[in-house]
Amino acid sequence: MKSKYGGSMDKIESIVKHGFSLAREIGDVLLVFTETGRTYKVLKKYLNKECGKNEGKNLKVVVTTPNEDTYSYLKNEKEIIPILLKYRNKYKSAMIKQAMIKLFENSLVKERDTVVAILGTPRASGNIDTISLIEVSSNDFLLRFYRFINSLESIKRLVVSEVLDIAMELSIEGKEGKPVGAMFVVGDSEKVLKMSSQLILNPFKGHDAIIFDKRVRGTIKELAGIDGAFIIGDRGEVISAGRYLEPLSCTLNLPLGLGARHYTAAAISKHTEAVAITVSDSGGIVRIFKDGEMVVEIDPNRLDRECFIPCI
Numbered sequence: 001m002k003s004k005y006g007g008s009m010d011k012i013e014s015i016v017k018h019g020f021s022l023a024r025e026i027g028d029v030l031l032v033f034t035e036t037g038r039t040y041k042v043l044k045k046y047l048n049k050e051c052g053k054n055e056g057k058n059l060k061v062v063v064t065t066p067n068e069d070t071y072s073y074l075k076n077e078k079e080i081i082p083i084l085l086k087y088r089n090k091y092k093s094a095m096i097k098q099a100m101i102k103l104f105e106n107s108l109v110k111e112r113d114t115v116v117a118i119l120g121t122p123r124a125s126g127n128i129d130t131i132s133l134i135e136v137s138s139n140d141f142l143l144r145f146y147r148f149i150n151s152l153e154s155i156k157r158l159v160v161s162e163v164l165d166i167a168m169e170l171s172i173e174g175k176e177g178k179p180v181g182a183m184f185v186v187g188d189s190e191k192v193l194k195m196s197s198q199l200i201l202n203p204f205k206g207h208d209a210i211i212f213d214k215r216v217r218g219t220i221k222e223l224a225g226i227d228g229a230f231i232i233g234d235r236g237e238v239i240s241a242g243r244y245l246e247p248l249s250c251t252l253n254l255p256l257g258l259g260a261r262h263y264t265a266a267a268i269s270k271h272t273e274a275v276a277i278t279v280s281d282s283g284g285i286v287r288i289f290k291d292g293e294m295v296v297e298i299d300p301n302r303l304d305r306e307c308f309i310p311c312i
């Protein structure tokens with residue numbers, strides 16, 4: 001039977017059925033990707049069926065979508081954990097990476113966990129064609145990100161996750177169709193401010209702006225590309241933009257080819273408790289610096305071989 005979205009229903013049905021039974025057999029988390037919610041509706045039959053019940057197996061079922069309407073529908077569904085993806089990727093591995101980052105940020109996955117993902121070609125709704133096995137501990141990128149995000153105390157983790165979302169959106173969307181660079185310095189702001197000075201009048205002065213506010217998010221994206229860094233407090237307060245960082249000089253062990261933005265980000269993270277997140281304006285790669293090290297490097301869209309996730 002052809003579904004109105006193109007993929008044949010029987011194919012989708014059997015992928016969901018086998019993905020679910022695989023997850024029950026060897027997985028800790030079942031991660032289902034859906035645009036319209038239809039794949040979830042196929043899964044729901046197995047979740048509710050007597051034999052499908054995950055008795056004695058606390059299998060977490062996460063359903064993720066980039067579609068706000070689908071997300072509001074999923075939020076009312078029992079037995080699943082809905083996650084909203086902030087943007088649509090071009091590649092399956094990038095889509096899985098985005099979802100895995102969300103799972104880490106929400107403490108839904110532990111280091112030794114196995115995740116079974118059911119997905120299709122991104123941006124082609126209804127075309128479920130892949131079951132993927134993700135072992136956090138055997139994937140270098142995922143393991144590094146997992147350990148980084150778990151090294152942060154809970155509030156800071158929320159703030160860093162929000163800033164990382166903004167950085168990833170800037171990387172994907174750019175500004176007026178061109179790549180845009182940015183640097184965000186999160187936490188230990190008193191010390192960071194002492195090690196920096198305003199390049200321009202501070203647009204956030206006196207505004208009590210908070211990073212979780214959608215209007216502030218929009219303002220930051222509008223201002224992205226100006227010289228200097230955004231300074232964000234431990235609780236998400238946006239303290240300044242256009243800030244020139246002058247950290248003490250230090251020897252850093254960074255990959256070759258990075259310039260002043262990245263060196264300064266690493267240096268400020270070495271001399272303070274701050275985490276620095278950069279978006280490169282040549283290529284859009286997002287990098288995270290902590291304790292003077294580049295701990296994570298993410299290219300939200302390129303098919304990143306090194307962390308290509310094996311798909312069945």
Ligand SMILES: Nc1ncnc2c1ncn2[C@@H]1O[C@H](COP(=O)(O)OP(=O)(O)OP(=O)(O)O)[C@@H](O)[C@H]1O
Pocket residue numbers: 181182183226227228229243244245246258259260261262263264279280281282
């Ligand atoms: N010390 C600093 N403090 C704040 N911002 C800085 C500092 N150094 C550089 N930047 C910002 O980084 C931008 C890019 O500088 P540069 O090209 O040297 O860095 P980069 O590491 O090569 O980054 P990109 O990959 O984006 O080109 C500068 O225009 C400036 O806005």
Ligand SMILES: [Mn+2]
Pocket residue numbers: 259260282
């Ligand atoms: Mn440069």
